[in-house]
Amino acid sequence: MNEVRVGGGREEAGETQGERAGDEMGARRAVADGVGAERGPVERAREGAAIANAAKPTKGAPGEPPRFGGIVYTEREHPVDRMLLQRMTDVMAHRGPDASGFHVDRGIGLGHRRLSIIDLPGGRQPIFNEDGSKVIVFNGEIYNYRTLRTELTARGHRFTTRSDTETILHLYEEMGARCVERLRGMFAFAIWDYATRTLTLARDRFGIKPLYVATGAWGVAFASELKALCAGGLAGDALDWEAVDSFLQLGYVPAPATPFRDVRKLEPGHVFVWRPASDGVSRPYWDVPVEQAADAADAPPRG
Numbered sequence: 001m002n003e004v005r006v007g008g009g010r011e012e013a014g015e016t017q018g019e020r021a022g023d024e025m026g027a028r029r030a031v032a033d034g035v036g037a038e039r040g041p042v043e044r045a046r047e048g049a050a051i052a053n054a055a056k057p058t059k060g061a062p063g064e065p066p067r068f069g070g071i072v073y074t075e076r077e078h079p080v081d082r083m084l085l086q087r088m089t090d091v092m093a094h095r096g097p098d099a100s101g102f103h104v105d106r107g108i109g110l111g112h113r114r115l116s117i118i119d120l121p122g123g124r125q126p127i128f129n130e131d132g133s134k135v136i137v138f139n140g141e142i143y144n145y146r147t148l149r150t151e152l153t154a155r156g157h158r159f160t161t162r163s164d165t166e167t168i169l170h171l172y173e174e175m176g177a178r179c180v181e182r183l184r185g186m187f188a189f190a191i192w193d194y195a196t197r198t199l200t201l202a203r204d205r206f207g208i209k210p211l212y213v214a215t216g217a218w219g220v221a222f223a224s225e226l227k228a229l230c231a232g233g234l235a236g237d238a239l240d241w242e243a244v245d246s247f248l249q250l251g252y253v254p255a256p257a258t259p260f261r262d263v264r265k266l267e268p269g270h271v272f273v274w275r276p277a278s279d280g281v282s283r284p285y286w287d288v289p290v291e292q293a294a295d296a297a298d299a300p301p302r303g
Contacts, residue, residue, distance in 0.1 A: 067092040068125070068137035069223035070110040070190055071234070072199050074276045078219075080109035088228040089113055101125050103135055107219075108192055112137045127166050129173060130158050133195045136172075138165040139224055140187030140209045148182060165189075172200070177271045180285050188266075190222055199274040205286045207255065207268025213280075214263045220274045229263055236262030256282075 069088040071080065082104050089100055089111040099114040103126040112125040126135045142148070145164035148171060153159065157170040164185075171179040172191055180202045188209035191200045201222055203211050214221045214234045221234040229235045243257035255265040266272050269287060274280035 066112065066114040066139050067224035068112040068139055068190065069228045070137065071219065071221040072192065073107045073219040074217065076107045078107050080104050080107065084232050085109045085111040087231045088223060091227050091231045092225050099124060110135065110137050125165060127161065127169060129169050134169055134172065134191060134193050136165060136169045136189055136191045138168060138187065138189040140185060140204065142167060142183055142185040142187060144184040177273055180271055188224065197276055201266055201272040203266045203268055203270055205269045211266040212258065212263055213266055213272060215279050220280060226258060226263065235260045238262065
């Protein structure tokens with residue numbers, strides 16, 4: 001396994017205004033330019049996404065979170081194009097210009113852009129477990145990671161960093177995809193398990209951190225931003241016109257839809273588990289408690 005890690009930085013939790021602009025502005029432009037344009041709808045949509053993203057800052061600013069992307073091929077020996085990963089992460093450079101990391105191996109590639117506030121020298125990603133059988137890329141902040149780390153250390157886990165990222169990976173060793181049930185925070189992550197050849201993607205309960213997924217007979221690709229999949233040529237050419245219609249009516253594209261038919265947004269409070277020769281399975285791990293929601297609805301108005 002080859003790993004390339006560059007730079008250092010600081011990680012900053014939270015979101016910037018317009019988190020969903022990467023796909024929604026593309027949809028807006030695709031429809032707005034639809035009359036009398038010489039280019040096709042796909043070209044117009046991609047141009048719209050480029051215009052929307054060009055308006056965003058190209059340098060990291062306080063409060064901007066890290067981003068990640070990756071690809072896993074169905075065929076174990078399929079070579080991974082390092083330049084493809086580079087293109088995917090380069091378009092997200094404004095999210096973490098001072099640090100990047102890559103892991104490229106047969107059939108799998110992971111890339112990460114980072115700003116860090118926890119364990120600056122040791123929190124660079126991707127991060128591996130003790131025996132190198134599992135690797136993670138992560139975006140967000142886990143509020144209860146110190147408590148989890150203490151529990152895991154008491155059970156014999158060995159940590160090489162003080163980051164919340166590594167805590168997730170060790171928790172995955174014990175619980176698999178169910179590790180998300182113990183996490184409190186805002187997050188999106190991808191874990192590749194070499195032992196079982198399983199990819200696990202997860203998104204926090206309220207969908208604060210974004211995650212886009214494209215699947216096909218070739219494998220699966222994922223990224224924190226839709227434009228990263230477009231830059232890697234992984235978004236396909238077919239527009240999802242129902243998603244575009246939703247945008248025109250609602251002002252945004254509800255998950256799991258995106259402007260591209262071959263790309264889905266992982267829904268809030270969901271995990272996605274993929275193995276070779278499968279399309280992957282998305283399942284919820286959390287929902288708003290029905291009883292609490294009913295109690296809130298029946299509560300007398302304040303004031």
